Amino acid sequence: WKPEDKSIDQATQEMIKKAEKENIETIWDRLEAQQPQCGYGQLGICCKNCFQGPCRIDPFGDGPKKGVCGATADTIVARNLARMIAAGAAAHSDHGRHVVIAMYEAIEHGAPYPIKDEKKLKSVAKKLGIAVDNREIKEIAKDVIKKAFEDFGKQDDSIINFADAYANDKRKQTWKDAGVAPRNIDREVVEIMHRTTMGVDHDTVSLIAQGIKASLGDGWGGSLIATEFQDILFGTPQIGKREANLGVLKEDYVNIVVHGHEPVLSEKIIEAAQDPELIELAKKYGAKGINAVGMCCTGLELLVRHGTPIAGNYLQQELAIVTGAVEAMVVDVQCIMPSLVDVARCFHTKIIDTSSLATFPGATHIKFDERKADEIAKEIVRTAVENFSNREKNKVQIPKGKSEAIGGFSVEATLEALGGSLQPLEDAIKSGTIRGIVGIVGCNNVKVKHNYNHITLTNELIKNDILIIGTGCWATACAEYGIFLPEYAKNAGDGLRTICESLGIPPALNMGSCVDCSRMLVLADLMARDLGVDISDLPLAGSATEAMTEKAVSIGTYFVASGIFTHLGTTPPVLGSQEVVKVLTENAFDIVGGAFYVEPDPVKAAKTLTEYIEKKRKALGI
Ligand code: BF8
Numbered sequence: 207w208k209p210e211d212k213s214i215d216q217a218t219q220e221m222i223k224k225a226e227k228e229n230i231e232t233i234w235d236r237l238e239a240q241q242p243q244c245g246y247g248q249l250g251i252c253c254k255n256c257f258q259g260p261c262r263i264d265p266f267g268d269g270p271k272k273g274v275c276g277a278t279a280d281t282i283v284a285r286n287l288a289r290m291i292a293a294g295a296a297a298h299s300d301h302g303r304h305v306v307i308a309m310y311e312a313i314e315h316g317a318p319y320p321i322k323d324e325k326k327l328k329s330v331a332k333k334l335g336i337a338v339d340n341r342e343i344k345e346i347a348k349d350v351i352k353k354a355f356e357d358f359g360k361q362d363d364s365i366i367n368f369a370d371a372y373a374n375d376k377r378k379q380t381w382k383d384a385g386v387a388p389r390n391i392d393r394e395v396v397e398i399m400h401r402t403t404m405g406v407d408h409d410t411v412s413l414i415a416q417g418i419k420a421s422l423g424d425g426w427g428g429s430l431i432a433t434e435f436q437d438i439l440f441g442t443p444q445i446g447k448r449e450a451n452l453g454v455l456k457e458d459y460v461n462i463v464v465h466g467h468e469p470v471l472s473e474k475i476i477e478a479a480q481d482p483e484l485i486e487l488a489k490k491y492g493a494k495g496i497n498a499v500g501m502c503c504t505g506l507e508l509l510v511r512h513g514t515p516i517a518g519n520y521l522q523q524e525l526a527i528v529t530g531a532v533e534a535m536v537v538d539v540q541c542i543m544p545s546l547v548d549v550a551r552c553f554h555t556k557i558i559d560t561s562s563l564a565t566f567p568g569a570t571h572i573k574f575d576e577r578k579a580d581e582i583a584k585e586i587v588r589t590a591v592e593n594f595s596n597r598e599k600n601k602v603q604i605p606k607g608k609s610e611a612i613g614g615f616s617v618e619a620t621l622e623a624l625g626g627s628l629q630p631l632e633d634a635i636k637s638g639t640i641r642g643i644v645g646i647v648g649c650n651n652v653k654v655k656h657n658y659n660h661i662t663l664t665n666e667l668i669k670n671d672i673l674i675i676g677t678g679c680w681a682t683a684c685a686e687y688g689i690f691l692p693e694y695a696k697n698a699g700d701g702l703r704t705i706c707e708s709l710g711i712p713p714a715l716n717m718g719s720c721v722d723c724s725r726m727l728v729l730a731d732l733m734a735r736d737l738g739v740d741i742s743d744l745p746l747a748g749s750a751t752e753a754m755t756e757k758a759v760s761i762g763t764y765f766v767a768s769g770i771f772t773h774l775g776t777t778p779p780v781l782g783s784q785e786v787v788k789v790l791t792e793n794a795f796d797i798v799g800g801a802f803y804v805e806p807d808p809v810k811a812a813k814t815l816t817e818y819i820e821k822k823r824k825a826l827g828i
């Protein structure tokens with residue numbers, strides 16, 4: 207298994223080679239050590255939901271067909287799937303909650319998070335039916351916060367405020383008819399845990415329906431709230447040039463990598479890294495200054511809002527440390543490998559954990575508190591600066607690879623680039639110059655060659671005049687590959703190329719982090735409203751082509767439940783139940799207007815997604 211087989215990216219290959227040479231264990235070594243992986247687990251047919259288990263169903267039919275309690279493979283697979291969705295929805299939504307709390311703390315207790323985007327606050331308030339005219343910003347903010355808190359805590363059966371305000375009536379009716387309209391973001395997650403505990407719900411359809419409900423509470427609730435509140439507090443992303451890949455680390459500087467998901471922390475670290483006193487201190491230690499860069503989704507949050515460089519996506523996190531040039535990797539929550547502490551032990555790098563939710567044994571713990579955000583951020587940056595003198599120069603090797611990329615396509619910035627409305631894009635779709643849009647969402651998965659599926663699928667689709675929008679580790683992959691440059695449009699089909707050239711935009715648009723998948727929903731909804739149809743009628747599709755996390759399962763599910771045909775390039779653990787597979791890939795079309803489709807080969811997937819889009823165009827008569 208050569209480095210060239212592990213990633214398509216040269217900078218990444220170079221660091222994999224360095225790790226191999228220095229005997230540093232990375233994720234690829236651990237995947238190898240895990241072979242062969244458990245077949246029962248891969249099929250989703252093992253259950254450990256009570257102490258009478260663990261139980262396994264024999265997929266070949268010779269051994270047991272039921273668990274000790276009598277649960278069938280269908281029940282077990284559906285329960286496991288629902289729990290994956292619950293975990294994913296919980297992670298996104300808890301992130302959303304933390305941003306609302308930060309704004310609440312700012313308004314009520316003077317936490318240092320001033321509202322940066324009053325225009326966005328007012329537009330969110332208006333959508334929620336909150337009066338804005340002649341009112342103080344603080345008063346409007348209080349009402350918006352109240353609506354968000356209600357979505358996490360209300361006990362009646364009505365749909366949550368944010369989904370009600372943002373989704374069009376046709377879509378909401380579909381949810382009501384299917385009984386999947388989310389009532390309360392937290393409650394839907396709790397109800398999954400209740401339904402799936404020993405001896406409660408055993409029906410695949412109702413278990414999946416509850417999974418859909420929780421996922422909609424994520425996409426049109428928790429994630430949407432995260433995006434909107436982050437825009438209000440930290441600014442709505444605007445289009446601009448950025449840099450991406452391991453080459454953004456700088457040899458003569460104190461390098462700080464902020465890794466994880468919540469900008470409530472990373473925004474403050476970036477601010478503190480610009481503090482003149484701390485820069486002076488860095489110079490005293492012999493560095494030229496402080497270079498704060500991002501990693502994974504929190505990196506994307508900073509990149510789309512402030513143009514902060516991003517050092518990499520999920521599979522590059524260990525490799526950033528392998529450069530030997532990172533003074534501190536500051537982490538909060540989600541997608542952070544426990545192994546970072548072990549890799550860091552081979553160098554001077556400090557892993558600093560900051561979230562009360564996530565403690566890494568062996569790391570330096572500097573726990574974050576919104577009310578003291580500025581002091582704590584400075585303490586973290588100072589810790590990194592003071593670590594510069596411990597750097598071993600002979601161990602440093604920073605790959606040159608980095609690319610420029612245009613990012614920051616919030617819905618607001620996209621509308622602005624189009625001259626104020628979606629009409630130019632809709633006209634291009636109607637006339638057939640652009641055939642449709644595919645939204646690609648993040649993740650790397652070590653079982654897939656790093657970034658290969660992302661880049662191949664994107665390239666294949668743009669050739670077919672399909673505009674790509676997307677988020678997460680997909681966005682970092684495209685940024686590293688140069689796809690986010692307007693000149694990359696030369697690789698697109700004639701129609702898409704012409705449109706990109708006239709607007710000066712790339713053929714694929716970076717909409718931000720994984721919670722920003724909500725921006726794709728908002729865009730699809732706007733388009734559906736403009737054209738007077740449901741989202742499921744539009745020539746749209748989705749893809750999670752290197753899916754790995756439970757969060758990706760939740761995203762895929764709310765895409766499907768929003769009426770979007772969604773491709774998965776990796777197989778979720780559901781194949782042990784034909785009934786579950788049928789509901790997800792076929793019956794879902796009749797219930798919510800979208801369904802899943804699994805295809806590991808991105809070239810084949812591009813073909814199917816293109817055919818689907820053409821089918822939708824035909825049905826619309828365009
Ligand atoms: O939320 S894309 S691997 S970093 S889960 Fe994780 Fe997947 Fe990357 Fe961000 Ni999203």
Ligand code: SF4
Binds near residue numbers: 254258276
């Ligand atoms: Fe086995 Fe049923 Fe317990 Fe699951 S809930 S571990 S299938 S006895």
